[in-house]
Amino acid sequence: MAVPKKRTGASAQGHRRSNWKATVPETTTCKNCGALVLTHTVCTECGQYKGKVVSRKAEGFQEEVEEKKTKKAPAKRTKKAAKTEESKVEEVKVEEVKAEEAQTEEPEVKPEATTEDKAE
Numbered sequence: 164m165a166v167p168k169k170r171t172g173a174s175a176q177g178h179r180r181s182n183w184k185a186t187v188p189e190t191t192t193c194k195n196c197g198a199l200v201l202t203h204t205v206c207t208e209c210g211q212y213k214g215k216v217v218s219r220k221a222e223g224f225q226e227e228v229e230e231k232k233t234k235k236a237p238a239k240r241t242k243k244a245a246k247t248e249e250s251k252v253e254e255v256k257v258e259e260v261k262a263e264e265a266q267t268e269e270p271e272v273k274p275e276a277t278t279e280d281k282a283e
């Protein structure tokens with residue numbers, strides 16, 4: 164165990180403790196009822212957070228809120244996944260363009276075939 168080499172004097176102790184202060188907690192007013200609320204916490208008066216009823220004890224609490232929580236959140240997109248998706252989209256676009264070109268060529272061929280059928 165580390166042991167201090169010398170005893171800290173009263174002066175050093177006082178200097179250290181002078182920096183130990185109480186801080187005022189960050190507070191806001193509730194949008195619904197206007198009560199003083201700690202930031203990023205549910206209002207204790209009306210049970211709302213960000214305009215939604217979150218607390219079970221509060222009036223108007225809907226179970227739908229819990230159902231939403233159970234649903235699996237979509238996986239976060241990583242940069243690699245986004246890049247691969249973009250490349251896939253580009254490939255699909257190229258295929259679509261090729262298909263459109265093929266379709267545009269077909270009607271030109273068909274009238275000739277019909278004329279040939281009529282000639283026969």
Ligand SMILES: [Zn+2]
Pocket residue numbers: 193194195196197198206207208209210211
């Ligand atoms: Zn409130």
